[in-house]
Amino acid sequence: LGDVYKRQIQRTLIILIAVGLAAVVLTIAGLRRLIVQPLEQLGATVADVARTNDPSLRAPVGRDDEIGELAGGVNLMLSRLENSQQQLLEAKAKVEGASEAKSRFLSRVSHELRTPINSVLAYAQLLQLDHPEGESRQSADQIITSARHITALVDEFLDIARIEAGAIPIDLEPTQPSAIAAEVINMAEPLAKERATSVELLGEPDALAVADPLRLRQSILNLVSNAIMYGHGEEPITITVYAGGGATDIEVRDHGPGIAEHHLERLFVPFDRLDADSSDQTGSGVGLSVTKQLIELMNGTIDVRSELGDGTAFTITLPAPPATDSDTPGIESEPAEMAGRS
Numbered sequence: 001l002g003d004v005y006k007r008q009i010q011r012t013l014i015i016l017i018a019v020g021l022a023a024v025v026l027t028i029a030g031l032r033r034l035i036v037q038p039l040e041q042l043g044a045t046v047a048d049v050a051r052t053n054d055p056s057l058r059a060p061v062g063r064d065d066e067i068g069e070l071a072g073g074v075n076l077m078l079s080r081l082e083n084s085q086q087q088l089l090e091a092k093a094k095v096e097g098a099s100e101a102k103s104r105f106l107s108r109v110s111h112e113l114r115t116p117i118n119s120v121l122a123y124a125q126l127l128q129l130d131h132p133e134g135e136s137r138q139s140a141d142q143i144i145t146s147a148r149h150i151t152a153l154v155d156e157f158l159d160i161a162r163i164e165a166g167a168i169p170i171d172l173e174p175t176q177p178s179a180i181a182a183e184v185i186n187m188a189e190p191l192a193k194e195r196a197t198s199v200e201l202l203g204e205p206d207a208l209a210v211a212d213p214l215r216l217r218q219s220i221l222n223l224v225s226n227a228i229m230y231g232h233g234e235e236p237i238t239i240t241v242y243a244g245g246g247a248t249d250i251e252v253r254d255h256g257p258g259i260a261e262h263h264l265e266r267l268f269v270p271f272d273r274l275d276a277d278s279s280d281q282t283g284s285g286v287g288l289s290v291t292k293q294l295i296e297l298m299n300g301t302i303d304v305r306s307e308l309g310d311g312t313a314f315t316i317t318l319p320a321p322p323a324t325d326s327d328t329p330g331i332e333s334e335p336a337e338m339a340g341r342s
Contacts, residue, residue, distance in 0.1 A: 038067045042074060055082035099164060110154045110161070117154070121147045159290045163297070170212045170297050174321040177220075177250045178205040180213060181239045184221045188228060197232035199224060203241035209248035209318040211298050216250075216318075219291045219302075223252040223314045226287065231256030231312050248320045253313040259306040267304060268292045 038060075045059040055078045059071040120143060127140040162168035178201060185199045192199055209216075220239065227237045231254030240251045259267070268288050295302045295316055306312035 035067065038063070038071070042067075042071055046074065049078060055079075055085055102161075102164075104161075110158045113150070113154050117147050117151055121151075156286045156290055159294075160286060163290070163293045168294075168297070170215060172210050172212055172298060174208050175211045175213050175216060176205075177207060177209050177211070177216065177241045177248060177318075178203065180217045181220055181241060181250065184217060184224055185239070187221060188224050191225060191228050192232075192237075195228050195232050197228060198236040199228070200236045200238050201241075202238055204243055205241070207241050207243035207248050208321050209243075209250075210321050211300070211318050212294075215294045215298060216316075219294050219316060220250060220252065222287045222291045223316075227252055227254040227256070227312070230254075231258075243320055246320055247317050250316040250318075251313055252315075253311060255311040258308040258310055259304075259312055260308060261306075264304060264306060268302075 042059045045057055049055060049057050058075045058078060061068050061071045061075070124140045124143040124147065128137060128144070131137045131140065159168065181201050185201060188199060224237065224239065231237070235255040237252070237254045240249075240253070242249055242251075292302050295318070298318060300316060300318040303315045303317070304312065305315075
């Protein structure tokens, strides 16, 4: 009787364990179907949105419990994201259209201005020949100065339009900054004499940089012109070229009144002339902005440091060519002391 009783107990325990295991399996399967699978589907939808950047995808709902509410919330978020993305695309299209229209306008106006300006210059130069001295000659000189100033402004506006349109050509090649700086000094000599100052070239005459010679000349000339107009002092303005660390620096330094620290961050903002609007200094306030963009197009940087009463220094940093290119033919070095001064 005892053995029979034991066997019955064993069978009962086996049956109970089997029923318990079956209940656990069924419970797990039910939980997976009711909770895990919907959450996996929801996670897959979110992953698809992240992968395809397509907020029009939607998570399946099909139920009204907490998971259904979560899926509905995700779908609502995706719907709002889709609307925001559409609004951003529409706003981007409008901005691009306005920018393109502005560029076309600047280009057209600039070209339209060139024809009458050239005519004014031609007639003023004829007037100079007919009147080599006297009041008529002074008037002709003023006309030519003003016309050339307007031409410079037109060129700056054209550069802005071309840069924004991505249509400005940049031809990078091994270039000798000292030779270009010497040309700039000669070009700036009349303005320097008018302002009773001078410009000196210092540094390494053989240093090379990878740059567009035309755009580098334009950039250095703009910095030198600004130094002559705004920063000239008792000491000469200097252009210093030096190389090292795989880069070449061109520093334009003046010894004028300097620029307040809170104004430095506004230097490269287009049309921001700081406090120059209250003075008799000419200019549009776009030269430094154009210069910065041109330098960046040449894979370089431009920095400024200044202290009140101690002058201002702008430094253009451009990549140097590989060492094997240092003997590039056709580039002749010029001693710094012979490069010229104004």
